[in-house]
Amino acid sequence: MFANTNATAPLIMPISFRSVHIVAESMDAPEDLITMDNGCVCCSVRGDLVRTLGQLTKRRHQFDAILLETTGLADPAPIVYTLQTNSKMNENYVLDSIVCLADAKHLPLHLDEKKPKEGDINEAYQQVAFADKILLNKVDLVTADEKKTLLARLAKINKFAAVIETERSRAPLGEILGLNSFRMESILGVDPDFFEAQEGESHHNLEAVQSVGLQFKGNLHAQWFNMFMMDLLRDRAADLYRTKGLLSFHGQDNVKFVFQGVHEQINFGPAKEGWKDGEERINKFVFIGKNLSRDELTKSLMDCLYKEETTAKE
Numbered sequence: 001m002f003a004n005t006n007a008t009a010p011l012i013m014p015i016s017f018r019s020v021h022i023v024a025e026s027m028d029a030p031e032d033l034i035t036m037d038n039g040c041v042c043c044s045v046r047g048d049l050v051r052t053l054g055q056l057t058k059r060r061h062q063f064d065a066i067l068l069e070t071t072g073l074a075d076p077a078p079i080v081y082t083l084q085t086n087s088k089m090n091e092n093y094v095l096d097s098i099v100c101l102a103d104a105k106h107l108p109l110h111l112d113e114k115k116p117k118e119g120d121i122n123e124a125y126q127q128v129a130f131a132d133k134i135l136l137n138k139v140d141l142v143t144a145d146e147k148k149t150l151l152a153r154l155a156k157i158n159k160f161a162a163v164i165e166t167e168r169s170r171a172p173l174g175e176i177l178g179l180n181s182f183r184m185e186s187i188l189g190v191d192p193d194f195f196e197a198q199e200g201e202s203h204h205n206l207e208a209v210q211s212v213g214l215q216f217k218g219n220l221h222a223q224w225f226n227m228f229m230m231d232l233l234r235d236r237a238a239d240l241y242r243t244k245g246l247l248s249f250h251g252q253d254n255v256k257f258v259f260q261g262v263h264e265q266i267n268f269g270p271a272k273e274g275w276k277d278g279e280e281r282i283n284k285f286v287f288i289g290k291n292l293s294r295d296e297l298t299k300s301l302m303d304c305l306y307k308e309e310t311t312a313k314e
Contacts, residue, residue: 049079050086057092065096065177075121076130097181100131100161101169104150105141106263109238111153128154131161132181139165141265210292214301215284219250221306228300229266237264240289246271248281250306 049068056066070079076098083089110124128134134154139147147165154163160183164171225247233240240263247257254274260267275281287297 050082050089053093054088060092066093075123075126077126080130094180095182096177097132097179098130099133099135099176100127101135101137102128102154103262104136104138104147105265108150108153109263125157128157128161131158132183133176134158134161134163135166135169135171135176136163137166137169138265140167210289212287212292212294212297213285214287214294214298215282216302216305217280217282218305219248219281220283220304222249222251224304225249225301228304232300233261233264233266236289239291240264240287242286242288244286246282246284248275248283 053066056063068079070076080095080098083093083095107124107128111122111128113122113124115122136147136150136154142150151163154161162175162181164175240261243259243261243266245257245259247259249255249257254277256271256274257268258271259269283301285297285301
C-alpha cells in the first residue's frame with residue numbers, strides 16, 4: 001500500500017499467527033517494523049489493522065509505502081475488502097499490489113490440502129488467485145519438470161499474475177513495488193460475488209492448525225537438539241508448516257543461533273548479533289502446524305538443555 005506514489009522508504013507490518021516474538025534478528029531496521037500477533041488477519045485483526053493504519057497517517061512524512069506482510073495462513077480476500085470499502089483507508093492509501101510468496105517445493109502440497117469442513121477456504125489457493133505478482137521461491141529445490149507442472153497449475157488458477165522466479169526470496173524490488181498493478185477487476189473475475197461473500201459468514205477455518213510458542217532459559221546441548229530436530233522432521237515434516245527458533249548452545253560463547261523452516265527444509269546459522277554481555281539466555285521457539293502437542297514439544301525441548309552434572313545421553 002502506498003501513502004505516496006514514489007516509494008523509497010517502506011514501513012513493514014507483519015501480522016503473525018504465533019504467540020512468541022522471533023523478529024528483527026535479521027532485520028536491518030527494526031524501528032520500521034510493526035507487529036500484530038495472536039490473531040487471524042482474516043477475522044479478528046481487521047479492526048486492529050484499520051486502527052493501526054489510521055494512526056500511521058500521522059507519520060506519513062516518515063515513509064512512502066507500507067508492506068503489509070501476512071502469515072501464510074491468511075486469506076487475502078477480507079484484507080482487500082477492508083481496504084477497498086473503508087473510506088478512511090481510501091483517503092490515505094492506495095492498494096498498489098498483492099504479492100504472493102510461493103514455495104515451489106511445498107506449494108502443491110498445500111494446494112491439494114483437504115479442509116476439515118466442506119466450503120472451507122484453501123488459503124494457498126486464495127493467495128495465488130488474488131495475487132498480481134507471484135514470487136515463486138525455492139526454484140532451485142525442484143526439478144525442471146516439477147517447475148513446469150507448477151507453472152502450468154499457477155497459470156490455470158491465475159493467468160493474469162506475473163510469476164517471478166526466485167531463490168532465497170531474493171527479488172528485484174523494481175518489479176514488485178510502485179507499479180500500481182492491483183486491479184479489482186481481476187479479483188472479480190476470480191470471484192464475481194466477492195463483496196457479497198465478504199459481508200457474509202467467514203469460511204476461514206484454522207481449527208486444525210495450531211501455533212505453539214515456547215521459551216525457556218539455559219543453554220542447549222547441540223547433539224541432543226540436533227537429534228530432537230531430526231526425529232521431529234522425520235516423523236512430522238508434513239504437519240509442520242513453519243518452524244522458527246532463537247537458540248543458545250553450550251560451548252558456543254556469545255554466538256546466538258537462529259533457525260527457520262518450512263516442512264522438512266530448515267535454515268540454521270548464527271544471528272547477525274550475538275548475545276550481549278549480561279543478557280539472559282532465553283531460547284525461543286515457534287511451531288506452526290497441525291496436530292501439535294505443547295506438552296510433548298515442551299518436554300522434548302527441555303530434555304535438550306545442557307546439564308553440567310550428567311552426560312548420560314552422549
